[in-house]
Amino acid sequence: MERRPFDPDTDRIVTVTLDPTTITSVDPDEVHEWRVAIYDLVDTNRFYPARVSAKGPYALHLSIIHNHIVLDVRHPETFSPIAAHYLSLTPFRSLIRDYFRIRESYYEAIRSAxxxxxxxVDMGRRGLHNQAAELLIERLNxxxxxxxxxxxxxxxxxxAVQPYAARVTEQESQLPTILFVCSMNSVRSPIAAALARKHFPGRLVARSAGVRSGKVDHFVHQVMEEVGIDMSVHTPHTMDELVASNFDIIVTLADDANDAVAERGLEAAIMEHWSMPDPSEMEGSRELVLGAYRELRDTMDLKLRTTLEPMLASAEKGA
Structure with missing residues (x-):
C-alpha cells in the first residue's frame, strides 16, 4: 500500500491518554517519565491510521492487555473510536532493555565523563532509537x-509505560470489579471511578462508561487536580465498548444510565443507583460552575467512603 504525503494540519496526534487502570502510577518519577514522553510525542509528530476514512487530527489512547500495548486511535473531541491495533512487546524487549541501559549510561556520563x-553515548542512544523506530514502522505497516x-x-x-505490562490483567485479576455508569462518561462516572481507586488501592478494579459518547471535561481535570488526582489520562468510553458484561458491583449515577444497564443486560451481584446531579448543566460564572463540580466531587467522595466498604467486603466474601 503506497503511503500518501503527510498533511501537517490533519495527520497528527493532538492528545495522548493512558488507561488509568492498567498504566497510571502513583510513583512521581514514573509519572514524570510518561508525562515527558507524552509531551514530546504530541509536540512534534506526523501520524495517521491507514485504511480508514476518518480525517485527523487524532487522539491516541494507550492501554495494556497481556504482553501487548493497545494503540487506540480516536476523535480528539468526541473520543469516538477510529482504529485500534495491538502491538506485541516481544520483538521490542531487547531494545527496551538497551534503552534503559544506555539511558543510565548517558545520565552517568553527564555527571562525570x-x-x-x-x-x-549519545550517538549510541540515537542509533538505538533509530533501530527501534524502524522496527516500529515495520510492525505497524x-x-x-x-x-x-x-x-x-x-x-x-x-x-515509559512498558513496566506495567507485567501487571495482572483485569480478566485474570481476583479483585472485585466495579462499574460506574453515567450519561456520557465525562463527569460523574469517571470521578467516581478515580475516587474509588484512590480510597481503595489494590482492592478493586474500577471502570466507568457512558450511555452515549461524551467529551473530555476540563472542569473535571481542575477540581480533581485539587485533590491530587490526575484526570488527564481519562478517555470517555461508551457501554458498547465494554469487554465484560458481568461485574461484582454496578453503580449507576444517572436515570438514563440505570435504564441502559437493564436494556443491555449487564449483570452484577450488587446493583446500586446513586442519583447524582450533572454539574455540566450549571449556568453562570466560572466560579459558580466550578463550585457545582466541587460539590459533586465532595458528595461522591463521602458516598464512596461510607458506602463502598461494605459492598466491597460482600463482593470479596462472595469471591
Missing amino acids: STFQIEA NKLVMDLETARRLFTLIC
Whole structure:
C-alpha cells in the first residue's frame, strides 16, 4: 500500500491518554517519565491510521492487555473510536532493555565523563532509537503510518509505560470489579471511578462508561487536580465498548444510565443507583460552575467512603 504525503494540519496526534487502570502510577518519577514522553510525542509528530476514512487530527489512547500495548486511535473531541491495533512487546524487549541501559549510561556520563564520552553515548542512544523506530514502522505497516521522528518518540513513550505490562490483567485479576455508569462518561462516572481507586488501592478494579459518547471535561481535570488526582489520562468510553458484561458491583449515577444497564443486560451481584446531579448543566460564572463540580466531587467522595466498604467486603466474601 503506497503511503500518501503527510498533511501537517490533519495527520497528527493532538492528545495522548493512558488507561488509568492498567498504566497510571502513583510513583512521581514514573509519572514524570510518561508525562515527558507524552509531551514530546504530541509536540512534534506526523501520524495517521491507514485504511480508514476518518480525517485527523487524532487522539491516541494507550492501554495494556497481556504482553501487548493497545494503540487506540480516536476523535480528539468526541473520543469516538477510529482504529485500534495491538502491538506485541516481544520483538521490542531487547531494545527496551538497551534503552534503559544506555539511558543510565548517558545520565552517568553527564555527571562525570568527558565531552567525547558523552557524545559517544549519545550517538549510541540515537542509533538505538533509530533501530527501534524502524522496527516500529515495520510492525505497524499498513496499520498506523508515521514518520521516523514520530516513531522514535512513540518508542520512548512505550519504554515509559512498558513496566506495567507485567501487571495482572483485569480478566485474570481476583479483585472485585466495579462499574460506574453515567450519561456520557465525562463527569460523574469517571470521578467516581478515580475516587474509588484512590480510597481503595489494590482492592478493586474500577471502570466507568457512558450511555452515549461524551467529551473530555476540563472542569473535571481542575477540581480533581485539587485533590491530587490526575484526570488527564481519562478517555470517555461508551457501554458498547465494554469487554465484560458481568461485574461484582454496578453503580449507576444517572436515570438514563440505570435504564441502559437493564436494556443491555449487564449483570452484577450488587446493583446500586446513586442519583447524582450533572454539574455540566450549571449556568453562570466560572466560579459558580466550578463550585457545582466541587460539590459533586465532595458528595461522591463521602458516598464512596461510607458506602463502598461494605459492598466491597460482600463482593470479596462472595469471591
